Amino acid sequence: MEKIKTSVVGSYPMDIDTLGIMMDYFDQNENKSWNNYIKTAVDDMVKAGIDILSDGQTRDPFIQLFARKLVGCRIRDRVEVVDKIRYNGPITVYDQKYVRTVIPKNKMLKGVITGPFTLSKSCINMHYNDEKSMAFDFAYALKQEAKKLEKHVDIISIDEPFFSNEMPDYGKELIEIITEKISCPTMLHACGDVSSIIPDLLEMPVDILSHEFKASPYLLDDFRKYSFSKGLCLGSVRSDNQVVESVEEIVKHIRKAIDIFGDKIVQISPDCGQRLLPRENAYEKLRNLVKAGEIINGR
Amino acid sequence: MFSFTKKQEVLDISGIKIGGQPGEQPTVLFGGAFFKGIPDFKKTEKDIQNMLDLSKKTGNSSIPDFFIKKEEDVEKIIDFIGNTLPKNQPFSVDIIEPTVKIKVLEQLDKKNLLNRTIYNSIHIGITEKERKALKQHTPDMAIIVAFNPKDKSPDGKIEVLENGAHLTDKGLLAIADELGIKKVLVDTAALAPGDNSGAAISAIPVIKEEYGLPTGCAIHNVVEKSTWLNKYFESAKKTVDVSSNVNIVLFGGDFAIFGPIENADLVFPIIAWQDILVSEYTENYFGVKPAESHPRRKFF
Numbered sequence: 001m002e003k004i005k006t007s008v009v010g011s012y013p014m015d016i017d018t019l020g021i022m023m024d025y026f027d028q029n030e031n032k033s034w035n036n037y038i039k040t041a042v043d044d045m046v047k048a049g050i051d052i053l054s055d056g057q058t059r060d061p062f063i064q065l066f067a068r069k070l071v072g073c074r075i076r077d078r079v080e081v082v083d084k085i086r087y088n089g090p091i092t093v094y095d096q097k098y099v100r101t102v103i104p105k106n107k108m109l110k111g112v113i114t115g116p117f118t119l120s121k122s123c124i125n126m127h128y129n130d131e132k133s134m135a136f137d138f139a140y141a142l143k144q145e146a147k148k149l150e151k152h153v154d155i156i157s158i159d160e161p162f163f164s165n166e167m168p169d170y171g172k173e174l175i176e177i178i179t180e181k182i183s184c185p186t187m188l189h190a191c192g193d194v195s196s197i198i199p200d201l202l203e204m205p206v207d208i209l210s211h212e213f214k215a216s217p218y219l220l221d222d223f224r225k226y227s228f229s230k231g232l233c234l235g236s237v238r239s240d241n242q243v244v245e246s247v248e249e250i251v252k253h254i255r256k257a258i259d260i261f262g263d264k265i266v267q268i269s270p271d272c273g274q275r276l277l278p279r280e281n282a283y284e285k286l287r288n289l290v291k292a293g294e295i296i297n298g299r
Numbered sequence: 300m301f302s303f304t305k306k307q308e309v310l311d312i313s314g315i316k317i318g319g320q321p322g323e324q325p326t327v328l329f330g331g332a333f334f335k336g337i338p339d340f341k342k343t344e345k346d347i348q349n350m351l352d353l354s355k356k357t358g359n360s361s362i363p364d365f366f367i368k369k370e371e372d373v374e375k376i377i378d379f380i381g382n383t384l385p386k387n388q389p390f391s392v393d394i395i396e397p398t399v400k401i402k403v404l405e406q407l408d409k410k411n412l413l414n415r416t417i418y419n420s421i422h423i424g425i426t427e428k429e430r431k432a433l434k435q436h437t438p439d440m441a442i443i444v445a446f447n448p449k450d451k452s453p454d455g456k457i458e459v460l461e462n463g464a465h466l467t468d469k470g471l472l473a474i475a476d477e478l479g480i481k482k483v484l485v486d487t488a489a490l491a492p493g494d495n496s497g498a499a500i501s502a503i504p505v506i507k508e509e510y511g512l513p514t515g516c517a518i519h520n521v522v523e524k525s526t527w528l529n530k531y532f533e534s535a536k537k538t539v540d541v542s543s544n545v546n547i548v549l550f551g552g553d554f555a556i557f558g559p560i561e562n563a564d565l566v567f568p569i570i571a572w573q574d575i576l577v578s579e580y581t582e583n584y585f586g587v588k589p590a591e592s593h594p595r596r597k598f599f
Contacts (some may be wrong), residue, residue, distance in 0.1 A: 017396065018466050021448050022424030026395050028491050028524050060449065061465055068450060075458045077452070174574070 004254075004265055005051040006286075006293045007233060009036040009189055009210065010159060011273030012041040012056035013282050034059060038095055039102050044279070048286035052108040052155065052267065055095040062159060062273065063122045066091055069142055072127065079123040085137040087144040090218045096152045098266075111248035113142050115160035116174045122162075134169060139177040150184045157187040157210065161272070164192030167200045176205045186269050187233060191272040195222040207231055212247070212271030215251060224260050232257075232264050235271035236292070237285040242277060244284040250292035258296075268293055300577060301504065302585040305511040310482045311413045312440045313389040315360040315485060316519055316590065318513035321551040322581030324590050325357075326570050327515075329364040329391060330475070330560035336368040346560040347383065353563055357571035358594040361563075362417060364391045364459050364556060377406040384415075391417035391442070397424075399557065401432040408436035409599045420444045420486060421475055423459060433478045441480045443471045445506070446488035453502035456487055457509055472510070484554060487516040496521040503550040510597040515554035518543045523558070540564040548573040571598070 014037050041056025059065055067073040072085035076261055103109070116138035120131055128134040147152050148157055158178055163171060179186040189210040194201060195218065201209055210233035213219050234257050244252075250268075257265055268289060274282040302320050309318040317327045330350050331484045332343045347363050354361040363384065367376050380390055392407070394400045407413050416438035423446065433441075445456035447464045461470045468474075475483050485506050489499040506514045522528065522540040529536065541562055542556040548570060557566045573596035578595040581587040589595045 016466055019424035019426065022422050022444075022446065023395060025422075025444075025446050025448075025488070025490075029518060044400075064465065074454050075464075077461045 002266065003106070003297050004293060005267050006049065006290050007052035007110065007267040007269040008045060008054050008286070009191075009239070009271070009273050010054050010057050010110075010157070011062065011275035012044065012054070012204065012270075013275055013277055013279045014041055014056065014058040015279070016135055033294065034245070035098055038098060042099050042102060044283050046103060046107065047285060048283055049290035050107075050286055052110050053099065053103060054110045054112055055092065055099045057273065057275070059095070061275070062112075063119060066119060067123065070138075072137070073123065079127065079134070080126050081123045081134060082126050084127065085134065085141050087141040089146050090148055093145070093148050093152060096149065100152060108154040109152070111146075111149040111156045112180065113145060113156060113158050115162070116142055116178070117168060117171060118160050118162040121166075132168070135168070135170070135174055136177070137255070139174045143178050146178050146182055150182050153184060155185045155187055155208075156182060157189050158206070159189045159191075159273075161191050162174055163190040163197060163201075164194045167197040171200060172203055172205065179205050187240065189233070189272075191235070192216075193219075195219060198222060198226055202226060202228070202230070205290045208233055208266060210267070210269065211235055212239070213254045213257060214271050215240055220257055220260055228261060228264055230264065231266040232261050233267035233269050234261075234265050236268045237270050237289050238279065239270045239272040239274050242281045244281055245288060247288050247291045247295070250288055251295050254296050256293060268296075300580040300584065301479070302581060302587060303504070303508050303511070303551070305508050307507065307511045308513060310440065310484070310513055312417060312503055313387045315362070316589045317360075318553050319586045319590075320581065320585070322574075322578040322585075322587040322589060324553065325359045325574055325593050326548050326552070326565060327360045327362060327554040328563070328570060329362045329556040329559055330563050330566075331364045331366060331393065331556070331562050333366045333368075334501060334559045336366060337381070338372055338376055340375075340383075341577045343379075343560070344383050346563070350386070350560055350563040350567075351359040351388070351568040357567050358592045359567055359571055359574065360592070362389060362391050362554075363560065364393045364419060366393045366400055368394075368396070372548065373399065373402045373406055374420070377403065377410055377412070381412060382412045382439075387415070389415045389417060390441075391419045393419040395428045397426045397574055400429055404432045404436040404438070405576070407438070411435065414439050416440070417442060418480070421471060421480075422446060423448075423463060423471070425474065429492055430474070430478060433480070437479045440482040440484065441475055442484045442486050443475060444486045444488050445471065445502070451490055452498050456498070456502045456506065460485065460506070460510070474477065483512060485510070485512050485514045486556070487514060489516045489520045491524045492521055500546045500550050503547065503552040507551055513553040515547050515552040515556065517556035517558070518546055519556075519558040537562070542569060544570060545573050548577055
């Protein structure tokens with residue numbers, strides 16, 4: 001059995017020194033680079049022993065992170081789509097390139113793209129006649145980001161939490177637009193209760209599926225009913241609960257999943273992004289995840 | 300020239316009116332005292348008197364903007380404000396350090412000066428202790444600095460007013476409201492040259508159209524930081540610094556934080572002149588009547 005890699009889903013909690021930012025502004029100093037925050041998040045992941053890291057998505061929540069850089073979106077209290085959505089240049093690429101410079105060579109890097117359906121459901125549509133056209137334009141724009149990203153990361157993950165609420169009949173097409181002809185492995189992360197859309201997920205044109213099996217352990221039994229041919233990233237610690245799971249608890253959870261998925265489990269990770277957890281707890285969860293992974297991998 | 304479709308607020312602090320449609324109220328001018336952090340009371344008293352005389356001549360109201368940098372200067376400066384300014388004269392306190400801000404609020408309350416105070420400023424760096432102090436010692440008016448490090452465009456400035464750009468628990472306007480500050484001025488946060496400095500000016504009509512709130516900025520900061528101006532045109536620097544404030548009036552702004560109070564002699568006539576031009580146009584085209592104190596009524 002191949003070694004199961006430890007991974008993160010995307011976001012990591014970070015305290016931003018807003019007073020320091022304002023001091024720089026008043027002194028008319030150039031703003032200190034955001035790289036400090038990225039490095040702090042990444043250092044935590046490295047220190048915890050995670051194999052596949054993200055940039056921590058410290059700049060913004062995952063909707064604003066992409067909407068901020070896309071033509072056609074403007075940010076008010078919520079994101080508003082006010083014109084045709086178009087790509088306007090790299091969104092996360094520079095941060096990923098920076099991360100590559102500060103992580104050990106044996107670590108892998110995960111590029112995370114907020115999915116087109118989730119973006120379309122999260123924005124206020126003030127331009128398109130229908131939501132579907134908006135979602136497709138998001139997908140075409142994100143494709144360009146994926147093409148740029150593939151050169152700098154080891155895997156690209158598309159984050160589509162809204163699939164668990166509603167799987168549109170064009171969901172597969174949206175994902176296909178992004179993943180087609182992408183040279184690195186691809187992943188679809190959909191948290192929440194995905195039990196009703198498992199057949200759709202199994203058809204998705206990605207290499208790996210990623211779901212929150214720890215908060216929704218019943219998903220293990222739901223997936224058991226289907227033949228599973230993709231790789232699986234197993235959500236193994238909760239992202240919606242501050243309680244840090246013990247190593248034993250995580251090992252037990254992974255073993256149960258191995259009974260069902262066997263060697264299809266290629267990654268273990270938190271259930272979702274950890275942005276809303278206290279940093280200390282987020283770190284401890286990663287640390288225990290790594291320890292559990294070591295036990296599972298027979299070290 | 301233009302007029303806003305959104306109803307424009309005209310706020311009053313101790314008899315000075317700020318806001319409204321372009322051409323309605325005279326531009327209010329904030330002159331900075333103790334700019335370098337060292338209080339020179341004798342000189343500043345003269346400078347303030349000069350600025351107040353210029354207000355009488357032009358109709359453009361003055362707000363002395365007191366820089367307070369050190370805790371040990373707080374009592375002296377507040378005493379100076381209480382003893383030197385005319386009885387109803389509003390003023391602003393321009394402070395960066397949160398501990399100094401808190402001490403100043405306490406002193407202003409103690410000396411019964413909060414009803415004339417413009418608190419400069421509320422921004423994303425507001426601390427919990429500062430919020431508590433503002434709730435306890437609430438100034439009549441505050442300036443909100445709409446600086447958004449994530450997006451320096453006019454939209455970014457609106458974002459930080461709306462929701463704090465996810466750097467604060469809520470938008471800066473909501474924070475001010477929660478603290479009981481009912482009168483707010485929006486500072487569009489001028490930035491260094493090459494760092495979207497023009498956005499501070501272009502954001503003025505955007506923010507006024509969105510909220511109808513009195514809006515302005517300290518655009519002279521941009522000039523002050525210009526390296527090429529310092530290097531190649533040193534003799535023109537003051538002219539450029541002073542005249543940069545004209546942009547605020549042209550873009551419908553309501554106040555200019557024009558920098559050192561020593562520049563008042565140059566700033567007041569330029570702004571009065573600009574106010575007159577704008578008023579002529581907006582009255583002819585939009586029917587906006589200039590206020591009684593407007594420079595246009597003083598000189599023509």
